[in-house]
Amino acid sequence: xxxxxxxxxxxxGLVGASLAIALDRLGLDVGLVEATPAGTLPAVFDQxxxxxxxxxxxxxxxxxxxxxxxxPTGAIRRIHVSRRGEFGRVRLDAADYGVEAxxxxxxxxxxxxxxxxxxxxxxxxxxxxxxxxxxxxSSEDGLRRIRITxxxxxxxxxxxxxxxxxxxxxxxxxxxxxxxxxxxxGQTLFVTRMRAERAPDGTAYERFGDHGPTALLxxxxxxxxxxxxxxxxxxxxxxxxxxxxxxxxxxxxxxxxVGRLLAAGERSRYxxxxxxxxxxxGERAVLLGNAAQTIHPIGAQGFNLGLRDALTLAExxxxxxxxxxxxxxxxxxxxxxxxxxxxxxxxDQLARLTASDAPLLRPLRSLGLLAADASxxxxxxxxxxxxxxxxxxxxxxxxxxx
Ligand SMILES: Cc1cc2nc3c(=O)[nH]c(=O)nc-3n(C[C@H](O)[C@H](O)[C@H](O)COP(=O)(O)OP(=O)(O)OC[C@H]3O[C@@H](n4cnc5c(N)ncnc54)[C@H](O)[C@@H]3O)c2cc1C
Numbered sequence: 001x002x003x004x005x006x007x008x009x010x011x012x013g014l015v016g017a018s019l020a021i022a023l024d025r026l027g028l029d030v031g032l033v034e035a036t037p038a039g040t041l042p043a044v045f046d047q048x049x050x051x052x053x054x055x056x057x058x059x060x061x062x063x064x065x066x067x068x069x070x071x072p073t074g075a076i077r078r079i080h081v082s083r084r085g086e087f088g089r090v091r092l093d094a095a096d097y098g099v100e101a102x103x104x105x106x107x108x109x110x111x112x113x114x115x116x117x118x119x120x121x122x123x124x125x126x127x128x129x130x131x132x133x134x135x136x137x138s139s140e141d142g143l144r145r146i147r148i149t150x151x152x153x154x155x156x157x158x159x160x161x162x163x164x165x166x167x168x169x170x171x172x173x174x175x176x177x178x179x180x181x182x183x184x185x186g187q188t189l190f191v192t193r194m195r196a197e198r199a200p201d202g203t204a205y206e207r208f209g210d211h212g213p214t215a216l217l218x219x220x221x222x223x224x225x226x227x228x229x230x231x232x233x234x235x236x237x238x239x240x241x242x243x244x245x246x247x248x249x250x251x252x253x254x255x256x257x258v259g260r261l262l263a264a265g266e267r268s269r270y271x272x273x274x275x276x277x278x279x280x281x282g283e284r285a286v287l288l289g290n291a292a293q294t295i296h297p298i299g300a301q302g303f304n305l306g307l308r309d310a311l312t313l314a315e316x317x318x319x320x321x322x323x324x325x326x327x328x329x330x331x332x333x334x335x336x337x338x339x340x341x342x343x344x345x346x347x348d349q350l351a352r353l354t355a356s357d358a359p360l361l362r363p364l365r366s367l368g369l370l371a372a373d374a375s376x377x378x379x380x381x382x383x384x385x386x387x388x389x390x391x392x393x394x395x396x397x398x399x400x401x402x
Contacts, residue, residue, distance in 0.1 A: 008159035015289030016165030045112025049225025051300035053388030055397035072220030077202030170291035188235035197259025284324035311394035338391030
């Protein structure tokens with residue numbers, strides 16, 4: 001007879017791995033299906049620079065993940081938002097909000113290693129890897145049947161709750177018949193690390209250009225984590241630039257706030273498409289993280305939001321008689337609604353506003369930035385996003401609970 005898990009998570013990326021760690025503390029029997037073989041990190045743990053909101057740092061500290069990071073993180077103490085060629089700007093200082101930092105910058109690869117070290121310590125977790133989600137069987141006797149393929153071929157697993165944390169092209173979402181709304185921003189983001197004349201001092205810079213944003217994040221290794229958005233039809237030409245050409249381009253887009261940009265590391269590129277699932281729950285099933293919503297990275301919200309999905313689900317499952325109970329899943333969806341809707345709107349507004357080059361909008365944008373610099377409510381909007389405290393915040397994010 002096939003073993004039955006309480007929860008089967010498909011996808012051991014940022015959100016799926018974090019959920020597995022959170023559920024282990026509850027003593028649940030959890031299975032984790034990941035396509036990448038043991039000994040190799042999933043490709044998503046690459047050189048991208050992740051801004052962890054303060055809420056995320058609280059939770060990952062409680063889950064024992066921050067302590068496993070071997071590389072230093074970069075504290076975000078100030079945020080500086082401006083637009084090239086325009087006069088407005090927004091400056092936010094964590095000290096004004098009574099906190100030491102809005103969040104921390106962590107390189108995805110370092111985070112992957114820390115998660116892996118923590119996953120290795122778990123006692124209630126069964127890992128299936130390399131194994132791929134292949135489809136769904138029927139759902140009966142209070143169990144969901146899930147087909148996976150691995151080196152032995154196809155086989156069936158059973159669980160009382162299936163979690164789809166398998167990223168933007170989620171096979172679980174498709175198998176559940178949940179539709180997805182897509183919007184292509186027509187943008188490609190380049191990510192790298194750079195050195196400059198002035199080392200990071202805790203300021204995260206976001207500068208909007210005509211075709212996309214340029215951000216410099218304060219990493220913990222005296223480099224800046226650089227994100228540069230370009231119109232899709234320019235992406236090949238930008239990719240072809242040599243290091244000197246790249247430094248010049250970023251210098252032009254960003255300006256001189258950190259002095260001369262001296263050197264850049266390897267560049268990776270990402271086409272940016274928003275994908276929002278029409279529902280986040282199905283029969284004995286939940287979608288989390290990018291499987292539920294893949295958003296523009298500009299507001300640095302994607303993982304932060306996905307982690308709050310995972311931790312809210314873990315709270316709902318704590319002590320539950322049946323992890324797949326429909327009432328429990330509906331309550332989960334309702335608890336996530338406000339944070340999800342507000343965060344989606346925040347990232348989308350930021351992305352569309354910054355990508356638009358309509359000359360008539362320019363003065364409005366500048367005035368908008370000036371207004372935000374002066375207005376506590378607009379600043380509150382930005383800080384709420386930066387720190388990750390929106391809607392019904394899970395206890396671990398607030399630095400409370402077990
Ligand atoms: C350039 C860039 C910068 C970003 N910066 C930030 C930031 O600063 N802050 C922030 O919060 N977010 C940021 N994000 C977003 C963040 O990377 C995502 O939100 C996050 O990766 C989502 O995690 P996930 O676990 O849902 O999906 P993923 O990380 O994509 O993981 C999905 C996992 O599922 C596995 N998988 C897929 N299909 C199958 C299958 N059929 N069977 C088994 N396994 C499968 C994959 O191998 C992978 O391991 C950024 C994104 C980009 C592109």
